[in-house]
Amino acid sequence: METNNRNIRNEINEKLGDDVLRGALGRFAEAYPIARAKAYENVDNSEAIRDEFRDMKIHTVNNIEKYADEFEASAKKRGAKVFRAKDGDALKKYLIDLCNEKGVKRIVKSKSMASEEIHLNHALEAAGLHVKETDLGEWIISLAGHKPSHMVMPAIHLNKEQIAGYFSKELKQEIHTDIPFMVQVARQNLRKEFLLADMGISGANFGIAENGAIGLVTNEGNARLVTTLPRVHVVIIGYEKLIPKITDAACILRMLPRGATGQLMTSYMTMVSGETPVMVKQNGKWVEQEKDLHIIILDNGRLKAAHDEKFKEIYQCVRCASCLNVCPIYTLVGGHVYGHIYAGGIGAILTALLNSQEDFDKINELCIGCRKCVEVCPGKINIPGLIDLLRSQTVKEKGLPFGVKLVFENVLANRKVFHNLLRLASIGQKPFTTGNVIRHLPLFLAGMAKDRSLPAVADVPFRDRVAKITKKIAKPAKRVAFFAGCNTDFVFPETGEAVYKVLQNLGMEVIFPEDQSCCGKPLLGMGDRDIAKKIIKRNIIAFEEAKADVILSSCPTCTETWHETYIEVFADEPEWKARAEKLAHKFREFTSFVSEAYDKAGRLTPAAGGTKVTYHDSCHAKRGLGIYKEPRALLDATAGYELVEMKDCDKCCGMAGAFGIKYTEISMPILKQKITNIKDTGAEIIAVGCPACMMQIQGGLDKQAPHIKVKHIAQLLADKIKD
Amino acid sequence: MNKRMKKVCENWKQAFPTENLGEHLFPEFEKRTTQASTELFRVKTAIEAQEIITNLVKFTNAKKVVAVDSPLQNAAGINEQLRSMGVDVYTDPYDIAEHAESADIGISSVEFGIAETGSVCMDGFSFESRLVSMLVPIHIAFMNSNNITLGLNDAFGIISKVYDRGYVSFITGPSRTADIERVLTIGVHGPGRFILIAIDEEVAGGAN
Numbered sequence: 001m002e003t004n005n006r007n008i009r010n011e012i013n014e015k016l017g018d019d020v021l022r023g024a025l026g027r028f029a030e031a032y033p034i035a036r037a038k039a040y041e042n043v044d045n046s047e048a049i050r051d052e053f054r055d056m057k058i059h060t061v062n063n064i065e066k067y068a069d070e071f072e073a074s075a076k077k078r079g080a081k082v083f084r085a086k087d088g089d090a091l092k093k094y095l096i097d098l099c100n101e102k103g104v105k106r107i108v109k110s111k112s113m114a115s116e117e118i119h120l121n122h123a124l125e126a127a128g129l130h131v132k133e134t135d136l137g138e139w140i141i142s143l144a145g146h147k148p149s150h151m152v153m154p155a156i157h158l159n160k161e162q163i164a165g166y167f168s169k170e171l172k173q174e175i176h177t178d179i180p181f182m183v184q185v186a187r188q189n190l191r192k193e194f195l196l197a198d199m200g201i202s203g204a205n206f207g208i209a210e211n212g213a214i215g216l217v218t219n220e221g222n223a224r225l226v227t228t229l230p231r232v233h234v235v236i237i238g239y240e241k242l243i244p245k246i247t248d249a250a251c252i253l254r255m256l257p258r259g260a261t262g263q264l265m266t267s268y269m270t271m272v273s274g275e276t277p278v279m280v281k282q283n284g285k286w287v288e289q290e291k292d293l294h295i296i297i298l299d300n301g302r303l304k305a306a307h308d309e310k311f312k313e314i315y316q317c318v319r320c321a322s323c324l325n326v327c328p329i330y331t332l333v334g335g336h337v338y339g340h341i342y343a344g345g346i347g348a349i350l351t352a353l354l355n356s357q358e359d360f361d362k363i364n365e366l367c368i369g370c371r372k373c374v375e376v377c378p379g380k381i382n383i384p385g386l387i388d389l390l391r392s393q394t395v396k397e398k399g400l401p402f403g404v405k406l407v408f409e410n411v412l413a414n415r416k417v418f419h420n421l422l423r424l425a426s427i428g429q430k431p432f433t434t435g436n437v438i439r440h441l442p443l444f445l446a447g448m449a450k451d452r453s454l455p456a457v458a459d460v461p462f463r464d465r466v467a468k469i470t471k472k473i474a475k476p477a478k479r480v481a482f483f484a485g486c487n488t489d490f491v492f493p494e495t496g497e498a499v500y501k502v503l504q505n506l507g508m509e510v511i512f513p514e515d516q517s518c519c520g521k522p523l524l525g526m527g528d529r530d531i532a533k534k535i536i537k538r539n540i541i542a543f544e545e546a547k548a549d550v551i552l553s554s555c556p557t558c559t560e561t562w563h564e565t566y567i568e569v570f571a572d573e574p575e576w577k578a579r580a581e582k583l584a585h586k587f588r589e590f591t592s593f594v595s596e597a598y599d600k601a602g603r604l605t606p607a608a609g610g611t612k613v614t615y616h617d618s619c620h621a622k623r624g625l626g627i628y629k630e631p632r633a634l635l636d637a638t639a640g641y642e643l644v645e646m647k648d649c650d651k652c653c654g655m656a657g658a659f660g661i662k663y664t665e666i667s668m669p670i671l672k673q674k675i676t677n678i679k680d681t682g683a684e685i686i687a688v689g690c691p692a693c694m695m696q697i698q699g700g701l702d703k704q705a706p707h708i709k710v711k712h713i714a715q716l717l718a719d720k721i722k723d
Numbered sequence: 724m725n726k727r728m729k730k731v732c733e734n735w736k737q738a739f740p741t742e743n744l745g746e747h748l749f750p751e752f753e754k755r756t757t758q759a760s761t762e763l764f765r766v767k768t769a770i771e772a773q774e775i776i777t778n779l780v781k782f783t784n785a786k787k788v789v790a791v792d793s794p795l796q797n798a799a800g801i802n803e804q805l806r807s808m809g810v811d812v813y814t815d816p817y818d819i820a821e822h823a824e825s826a827d828i829g830i831s832s833v834e835f836g837i838a839e840t841g842s843v844c845m846d847g848f849s850f851e852s853r854l855v856s857m858l859v860p861i862h863i864a865f866m867n868s869n870n871i872t873l874g875l876n877d878a879f880g881i882i883s884k885v886y887d888r889g890y891v892s893f894i895t896g897p898s899r900t901a902d903i904e905r906v907l908t909i910g911v912h913g914p915g916r917f918i919l920i921a922i923d924e925e926v927a928g929g930a931n
Contacts, residue, residue: 024905136900153901179906183900211886220911246879264758265837267895267896269842269892269895270891270892271892276890279851288850
């Protein structure tokens, strides 16, 4: 875990074969969304709380020095000693010196992820100190010699048999596997530790500048004992936990327990400000004195992040781990693979900023960009966006792997070469049943993947079919320029044909600007911004020249890339930025545009049922573009289809661009669940609005349910239009 | 007489808002705190609390109690009642420090409840008030049924008026963990039972 020599692929396979982990995470992934929704049942406007919290944190990070100074002054005024540690080494030195000075021998700790981040326990033990974690989960993993695999439930990867084994070994007696009994064993053993400890070390869920208080939430009550019983209390708090006022704690506490464990509130919430009384026994007699309170504010990369326009967003993290609980990858492989110290997507980001970019590089590809996490994050952190950004930093510094770079520069940057290769691929693939490099080109970023057969490249790409299907429309209602995207152009040309049919049926003129190429998203996903920009500029020119009223795509990912990334990449090229913005304004996704047009034409009224169809929400359509009602309305309005919903209809199918191909072993279990959910609806057709999902789901259906057909919404609509 | 107990605020009531507070919020508070496994009893007068305590001592066979003083508890005459039942009751701070770890029951009072979450807010500045709520297997807390705030925002509104320094806690049910196989298990480091006695009558000095 600690080294950079991680072989993620081996680790993935190991975890996928770990039935205990798979079972625990699987059950949790099922239970969590229900528990969370229930916890929010008595909150009127959770969006307002999220906004309030986010705004408060943005204000704080923008004034971080001011609030850190105020926090320090407030705490000192009330008798605390405050030390600012620039990194783990400085913190450890201060702490060990303090232990020596105060004659501390025994330490009890309540949970502190910051102390995990800097491997504090090792250092304290090496200095001859007796250190005990008291959070049950943390204690278990310390006995096991593991790292936490979840920020809130550190031992979720272990079962009671394994834990009883660690207990038996530690206590040198047979501990049987009755959970309440095991908990009592832990209580008794750790109680002794609390009573004998000279020092308590706690983390902090928040630190209040106004009065120097720190706040802690726990269910077990160990943090109350850690902060009460020993004569010395040390708080380790990261800068990101600071808040200006006492009242600012309310919005944190309204979301943290609800998101973390589905509780309205944890059993205990504790705030400590300044020195508090403590009683110690001296010569057999109890005496009361002021407790020695030390607050260590840990930097370790946090202040640098605070001054980065993008990465300061991590200050909006409350460490609730909601993002892990909904992450399709985390819930398959757990935090030991997808994580370093901190787990999951947010963990990858924190790893890069607080540990090292090298550790991040090993795990960042595991984010599939589905954005389920963004939907539940209290602070609305754009986790996939930040991971993309970190990835592009790595590429900028170190470059892409040689082979990839070669393909990008020589093939992708030149549309004609790229498209010729794709045409060749359609011929080249015929005699072969197994893949070769050329075969995989439509999914070039998957180009490095070997162990999966991909859908065939179409015999005739869409661009060569355009002339045949284009109708002359007299007095067109609109002039629409179609942006096909690679998948529609070269793998699913029939989707493009369907788009033409539907639009022409609406009396619109459709044109296909020949010079269009890949939207650039795959390159950006790999972190290569320079080549992406070249392609983007060519697309912009091609569509400016089209002089259309509307630009339309049947791919939500391309759409979102045009809407957002095209503008974002030109932050320092204002002329191109303006041009991109102008086109973005005209750019529409197929289902939302057509449902609007149908509505205007009075065609969006529910029609009688027919063939059962279920709909899969693509991540980019649902969470990127906010489009999920429109495709359903279109299906409802088309005679001959009956829409039936499936379980987890908006959960990622596992494709996520290149991911599904590069990490087949993770992608396949996700896909399998998706196919099971589809089958359970009894639908004959699975409708999608995204060609990448279509590719993935088609692959899964072939194996598991060949009787079910996957179709793009455009096709379903076109099928019901008479020629 | 014991030394005066240290508090974050001597009179929390003065910080209570006029809105979003009152006995009308009790049913919602009851629902939420019961969901969190608090054992809640509501009585009209302080003296009625005696019966609850008598039954509890009988059922649990409690022999030793540590208690910090509060007007509500004094009005209920709990300490005298317990002693009459042959229970050892310790109320002196140093005695509490000595005996809390081995006591069967701890008794204290709390300042107000929060309907949104079913939590109660405890002023824990004094060391002994914390011990009686942390180390014992059963914690009994007294509160006034009228002192219920609507939500966490209101609660922090109150706290921000009185909290300069010291120790303030929310308690929401008993100590719990789900760290082994996510199985909810009660009573890990703190009390396994949290018993809340809400008294309707106003007692001079409030909860304090």
